[in-house]
Amino acid sequence: MFKDIDFKKALQELSDKEKDKLILRLLRRDMDLAEKLYFELVDTDSIEDKRRIMESNISKYIKRFSENYHSLDYIAVEMRSISGKISHHVKITKDKFGEISLNLQMLNETIEQNAFSLAHSKPQKSNKFYNYVIVRAFKILLLIDALHEDFLLDFKEDLERLGANISKNEMLLKTANYNSLDVNWILDAEIPENIIQIHKEIKAAGFLK
Numbered sequence: 001m002f003k004d005i006d007f008k009k010a011l012q013e014l015s016d017k018e019k020d021k022l023i024l025r026l027l028r029r030d031m032d033l034a035e036k037l038y039f040e041l042v043d044t045d046s047i048e049d050k051r052r053i054m055e056s057n058i059s060k061y062i063k064r065f066s067e068n069y070h071s072l073d074y075i076a077v078e079m080r081s082i083s084g085k086i087s088h089h090v091k092i093t094k095d096k097f098g099e100i101s102l103n104l105q106m107l108n109e110t111i112e113q114n115a116f117s118l119a120h121s122k123p124q125k126s127n128k129f130y131n132y133v134i135v136r137a138f139k140i141l142l143l144i145d146a147l148h149e150d151f152l153l154d155f156k157e158d159l160e161r162l163g164a165n166i167s168k169n170e171m172l173l174k175t176a177n178y179n180s181l182d183v184n185w186i187l188d189a190e191i192p193e194n195i196i197q198i199h200k201e202i203k204a205a206g207f208l209k
């Protein structure tokens with residue numbers, strides 16, 4: 001197998017025509033790469049434009065499944081689908097801000113639009129939903145912590161909203177406490193400096209699954 005330096009040298013020595021053929025073959029096999037390059041080189045939409053499109057699509061998606069389904073565990077499956085779309089958006093655009101704001105939107109709108117199901121579902125039949133919300137909430141704190149501290153103010157309102165939504169539901173609050181997620185971190189938008197270590201220790205103890 002080529003050493004890295006040999007491989008680079010060989011690529012550099014290819015003719016422009018051969019390089020073009022290789023690039024086109026790669027793009028046909030890797031649609032994510034093709035979409036990423038299209039966004040960076042051709043697309044006239046900005047990251048903010050793409051984020052606004054995602055915001056609109058997420059709201060429509062949540063409204064649709066909230067009106068048609070009442071099983072919280074099924075709703076958790078739908079939320080994972082949204083999460084996959086957010087991850088794809090971030091992969092293509094490198095929108096780290098949007099990764100946080102869109103996840104906050106997903107959690108808040110889903111909880112608020114499924115108040116009836118939250119009030120009437122049996123806890124033992126909704127564990128996947130409760131766990132998913134809390135695991136995702138913890139991830140949001142980690143993502144915010146990875147950004148510059150000045151960004152925390154941008155998410156303060158949505159964090160308070162999420163903290164209130166969790167606090168108002170007995171099972172969500174119990175699930176947060178069980179997994180050692182202090183809801184006050186969310187309500188007060190005050191993330192511990194050692195949040196990464198806290199998360200590692202909680203995971204190592206078998207929680208946040």
